[in-house]
Amino acid sequence: MDLSALGSCLISPSCVITQSTSGLIIGLLLFLVAAGVSLIFGVLKVVNFAHGAFYMLGAYFAYSAYQLSGSYLIAVLAGGIGVAIFGVLFERLLISRVYGSPVLMQILVCYAMILILDDVVKIIWGADFLSFGMPPAFQQLPILFAGGVVPVFYLFLIVITLIIAALLGLLITKTRYGKIVRAAAVNPSMVSALGINTGVVYASVFMLGGLLAGLAGGLAAPVRSLTAGMGTSIIIESFIVTVIGGMGSVAGALVGSILIGLVRSFGSIGFPLFTEGLMFVMMAVVLVLKPSGLFGKEGR
Amino acid sequence: MTSRNRHAVGRRSVLKGAGAAAATAIAGFPFISRAQNKPIKAGMVTIGSGRGAMVGSASSKGASWEIEKFNAAGGLNGRPIELIVRDSKGKPEESARIAREFVNSDGVDILFDADSSAAAFAIQEVAKETGVLTVHMNSETSSLTADPKIRSWNAFRSARQGIHDSIAGGSYAAEVSKTKGLKTWMGCSPDYAYGRDSNKLFFEYLKHFHKDAEVIGESWPKLFQPDYTEQLTKILQTKPQAVYTCLWGGDLTAFIDQSNIYNLFAQIQVFAINIADYSILTAVKNLPKGIHSGSRYLSTFPATKENADWAAEYRKKFNEHPVNWSWENASGAKFVTEAIKKTNSVDPKKLAEAMSGMTIDSPFGVGGKLTLRAEDNTLVNYATGWGETIQKDPYVPDVKAVDWKVILELEHEWKKANKYI
Numbered sequence: 001m002d003l004s005a006l007g008s009c010l011i012s013p014s015c016v017i018t019q020s021t022s023g024l025i026i027g028l029l030l031f032l033v034a035a036g037v038s039l040i041f042g043v044l045k046v047v048n049f050a051h052g053a054f055y056m057l058g059a060y061f062a063y064s065a066y067q068l069s070g071s072y073l074i075a076v077l078a079g080g081i082g083v084a085i086f087g088v089l090f091e092r093l094l095i096s097r098v099y100g101s102p103v104l105m106q107i108l109v110c111y112a113m114i115l116i117l118d119d120v121v122k123i124i125w126g127a128d129f130l131s132f133g134m135p136p137a138f139q140q141l142p143i144l145f146a147g148g149v150v151p152v153f154y155l156f157l158i159v160i161t162l163i164i165a166a167l168l169g170l171l172i173t174k175t176r177y178g179k180i181v182r183a184a185a186v187n188p189s190m191v192s193a194l195g196i197n198t199g200v201v202y203a204s205v206f207m208l209g210g211l212l213a214g215l216a217g218g219l220a221a222p223v224r225s226l227t228a229g230m231g232t233s234i235i236i237e238s239f240i241v242t243v244i245g246g247m248g249s250v251a252g253a254l255v256g257s258i259l260i261g262l263v264r265s266f267g268s269i270g271f272p273l274f275t276e277g278l279m280f281v282m283m284a285v286v287l288v289l290k291p292s293g294l295f296g297k298e299g300r
Numbered sequence: 301m302t303s304r305n306r307h308a309v310g311r312r313s314v315l316k317g318a319g320a321a322a323a324t325a326i327a328g329f330p331f332i333s334r335a336q337n338k339p340i341k342a343g344m345v346t347i348g349s350g351r352g353a354m355v356g357s358a359s360s361k362g363a364s365w366e367i368e369k370f371n372a373a374g375g376l377n378g379r380p381i382e383l384i385v386r387d388s389k390g391k392p393e394e395s396a397r398i399a400r401e402f403v404n405s406d407g408v409d410i411l412f413d414a415d416s417s418a419a420a421f422a423i424q425e426v427a428k429e430t431g432v433l434t435v436h437m438n439s440e441t442s443s444l445t446a447d448p449k450i451r452s453w454n455a456f457r458s459a460r461q462g463i464h465d466s467i468a469g470g471s472y473a474a475e476v477s478k479t480k481g482l483k484t485w486m487g488c489s490p491d492y493a494y495g496r497d498s499n500k501l502f503f504e505y506l507k508h509f510h511k512d513a514e515v516i517g518e519s520w521p522k523l524f525q526p527d528y529t530e531q532l533t534k535i536l537q538t539k540p541q542a543v544y545t546c547l548w549g550g551d552l553t554a555f556i557d558q559s560n561i562y563n564l565f566a567q568i569q570v571f572a573i574n575i576a577d578y579s580i581l582t583a584v585k586n587l588p589k590g591i592h593s594g595s596r597y598l599s600t601f602p603a604t605k606e607n608a609d610w611a612a613e614y615r616k617k618f619n620e621h622p623v624n625w626s627w628e629n630a631s632g633a634k635f636v637t638e639a640i641k642k643t644n645s646v647d648p649k650k651l652a653e654a655m656s657g658m659t660i661d662s663p664f665g666v667g668g669k670l671t672l673r674a675e676d677n678t679l680v681n682y683a684t685g686w687g688e689t690i691q692k693d694p695y696v697p698d699v700k701a702v703d704w705k706v707i708l709e710l711e712h713e714w715k716k717a718n719k720y721i
Contacts, residue, residue: 022529127353129550133585151561225550229350268530
């Protein structure tokens with residue numbers, strides 16, 4: 001524990017800017033995965049443990065698209081769209097068969113999918129880790145602001161993920177589709193009785209979750225090493241975010257993700273040996289004070 | 301009567317003998333022949349899945365190629381070595397279970413541990429309990445063979461050792477520090493046994509060779525951590541003149557990619573012991589120049605025809621560059637095959653006796669020789685050195701070899717300080 005270092009950092013503009021940017025980037029990439037997890041749980045009541053593997057697939061799809069096209073934009077879109085399609089297939093062919101089954105059965109199906117996807121990645125892309133490489137447009141010196149260091153690529157990621165978060169928020173709160181999804185989360189029988197095909201709604205939620213995870217994989221690929229199993233660590237943090245933010249709440253996922261990012265970033269200065277532990281402490285505090293999460297609804 | 305009886309007995313004996321000879325001719329020889337051709341079983345425990353999958357891939361290739369050569373040359377009187385490879389998934393408890401299964405169910409004659417250091421200690425216990433000949437081919441944690449309480453008569457290490465690399469690294473870093481006036485240092489190594497051990501020993505020997513060096517900060521990312529932003533920003537805030545890291549594999553490539561966007565390598569001298577290995581050098585798309593690294597495996601170091609030829613043949617055979625695990629496993633397998641040839645046996649006691657102190661011709665050794673030191677069953681005299689990266693092949697053009705005399709002297713003192721001797 002180094003509280004004096006943390007104190008010095010908090011009164012230094014350069015340190016605050018550098019660490020805040022760092023926290024935002026950690027948090028916002030996490031948000032893209034956690035939002036999908038939260039959405040799927042909120043609507044379908046399925047704890048999708050395979051969501052980390054979706055993120056991994058997105059990164060690999062993006063890698064291949066980048067190799068073929070040389071365009072980072074095409075790569076990110078390929079990651080997002082590819083996993084969105086995969087998400088629909090996963091929901092229709094597998095998960096839809098275990099709706100209403102005990103949670104253990106759902107977890108078993110998701111875990112099996114993680115193992116299968118890890119092996120598929122090894123077969124197609126090989127067991128060695130892969131490096132995407134920084135797209136030439138972002139191979140620039142970082143921006144210096146009030147003494148703080150902000151990499152250009154991270155600035156781009158922050159802006160793009162905030163735009164995606166805003167669009168997602170609008171989709172869920174302001175559109176007819178969003179209303180249907182929210183209604184399906186509360187009372188699927190009534191939604192069905194109104195003549196809406198809930199099967200299509202469920203598949204679309206998986207598609208949306210897959211799209212977000214795939215985009216996260218594609219966006220992060222230039223600064224992450226690609227390996228089979230790379231989704232494992234992010235899924236654990238995503239569940240922490242979901243617990244902190246509240247199950248099923250996209251706004252909660254955003255706030256929870258940014259909180260996790262900032263805790264990790266400033267925690268590495270003040271609590272270098274306990275950074276990981278801080279996330280769990282924060283989760284425990286939220287569970288004690290507000291068991292449904294910061295934005296979760298009681299008794300859901 | 302006596303004579304007749306004796307004659308009769310003799311006749312029966314002859315008949316029995318003829319029958320036995322005929323039976324042997326029909327069935328016996330093939331039986332003996334089958335026994336003679338029964339493969340020698342070698343079980344390899346390694347990581348075949350997850351983020352460490354590359355360990356298993358390179359390790360099994362290195363060992364299997366050497367075994368292939370042994371088998372092609374006739375094996376042990378016609379008995380080939382059959383290599384069985386199993387995946388521990390990087391879990392030490394699984395490694396120990398597989399090792400036991402190899403010995404108890406598969407009846408292996410030789411156990412190859414091509415797993416992580418954490419697994420090596422668990423497998424060492426299996427080696428001690430069962431007495432099977434064991435070769436640790438990847439573990440670099442020094443105490444595995446240095447500590448007499450852990451060491452075992454039947455277990456050898458064909459991998460490089462942390463203490464050797466730390467002395468070599470400390471010596472090189474001190475020279476660079478003195479030349480460039482580097483005084484303030486920071487460590488950023490993975491938070492597990494190898495990372496802690498390597499970080500501590502590197503700075504110990506840096507200070508031994510350069511008294512003015514001062515460690516002003518430490519950062520401990522988790523093993524397989526995907527994002528190093530928090531560590532990088534901490535380094536930027538701490539503002540050391542130089543950083544040491546023993547991150548490896550995919551973790552190291554992510555660290556390099558993320559450091560690049562902070563322009564870290566232009567601001568701080570980075571000493572990354574594990575960069576000079578083709579697994580990293582060819583994987584990183586934007587390899588910065590001027591990173592200091594230890595030689596894990598390079599086809600240009602040692603700069604001999606034998607080493608270059610071995611690398612070229614490996615690449616032709618497997619369609620990829622050899623890496624550190626390739627040469628370590630090839631060496632381990634070669635020590636075993638040489639011992640089998642020398643003793644004409646697979647008896648663990650005879651093999652261990654032959655391997656203890658054994659020197660073999662090898663492209664990876666200083667002067668073309670590698671030795672399994674008798675006093676602690678560990679590899680010495682392998683080529684080790686440090687140099688600076690450039691962006692293209694040969695990646696580290698000028699590797700400065702570190703004198704083994706210095707390494708051995710300081711290792712001896714380290715052993716005494718730790719009460720190993």
